[in-house]
Amino acid sequence: MKKTLALFMATAMFAPSAFAAEITPYVGVGLVIDKAGTSAKRVKFDASKVPADIPHAFVANAGDNMDFDMAFAGEITAGVKIGSVRAELEAAIRSASEDDYELFNGTVFEMGPLSVPAEIETSTSVRHNSYMANVYYDFDFGNSSWTPYIGAGVGLGVYRQKATVDIDLPDQFEGPAAAMGIPVGEMEVANDTLYEFEWQVGIGTAYHFSEDWAMDIGYRFNSSNVADEFVYAHEIKVGVRYTF
Template sequence: MKTTFAKTSPIKSIFAALAMSGVSIPLAFAADAVIEQDPTPPPPAVVEDAALYGYYVAARLGFALPDDTSFGLDTAADVPTGVSTAYEDWNLSGAVAAGMEFGNGFRGELELGYSSFDVESHRLTALDTRFGGSDAFGDATAITGLVNGYYDFDLGTFKPYVGAGIGMAQLDFDNYGINLAAPTAGLPAGPVTAIDDSGYGFAWQVGLGTSVAVTETIDFEIGYRYSGIENVELTAVDGTDTDVSLDSHSVMSGLRFKF
């Protein structure tokens, strides 16, 4: 039997060789790429969120308008009397604080405050007699330690806030007395001190205000607060024990330094 071989033209051979080369070269590169590829996938990208916590210190200064206070005298006498004291309209008040921003508008702080109140007049309730000007003397000082909590409303440039706090206070009634032109109700003429004592009591405050960013790390704040010091036990010079409370309105401004 005769075997017949098909003849292949040179042109067809060249095209066949090129076709084979064109397939084999990409496959070789693909194989190298698979071998050189790191089998360990890259870690997921970490997106840093805004800090939820931040610390700050604050310094505040303002003026306080206290309500009248009262204390008793000679409760064992036939005609015991009380003393009602009015204060000057504006009195110095200041505070320093250290706090933390918790995120979502909340922040808390520890605050140490100081207030000084100058006496304007004393009134003896039993005699219905008022002593003012140079005939009334004395001043009160209050040192407070408070734990305050605030909520800030983020409105962009301005951040209004509401807040409240509780703590303890030392209240000092320093040399409260009157000048008598003549002996009155058994008291001698001249300066008569009714009470000169200090004690401790529960303290609280509620307030509102607003802050504005001065720089990225400094905020200016201004606000109003109503505060109280409750049931401070004081003893008058005649031995009469009495509970004294002092409430006041204040307007304070200051700076918060964040870090």
């Protein structure tokens, strides 16, 4: 009986450390550099369809690869650390990524004996915000100030898309072109907001300045399907984290 009681007391003493990891909340902020890409192609312009079939002169998804410029994001995070695992909520608000390019520059059609030149430019702008639930695993190396981690997350992506086309003709041709139903000047051809499921995976490391403060440096790959196109972003994050 005494041996049984002693064994029970020993088990009770060691159970908290063995089976109940400490739950530690934390918050963080970060700056993200974002380079986006997509499987969608640029628009192509077919001058042979002007002026007889103007609506089909602009051929979607038929040109070169789209080339979005870099965007920047600010993000806030809040989570809890349980042993080596962190569960986290993340909101990232990004600046717009734009792809501006010259669509056409040359003779667009013949008007009597005259050749009508045109310069056509287009711009596609995408502003992407995300709201994610992430799980990370921290690799603790004992007394080291560095803690590498890997992680993944799922959530909601909000994509605000806007596209414009700017058709520039010489002044003397603008009136006759308008009379023939040929649009002139800048036109908005798309403006919508889409809500999509998205996912991400990441790797990084935290450097602990103190027991409470850490710097977070990481890379992540973020992706979604938007309007049946594969959309992705390579992102580098630099942030700080405060543990309560």
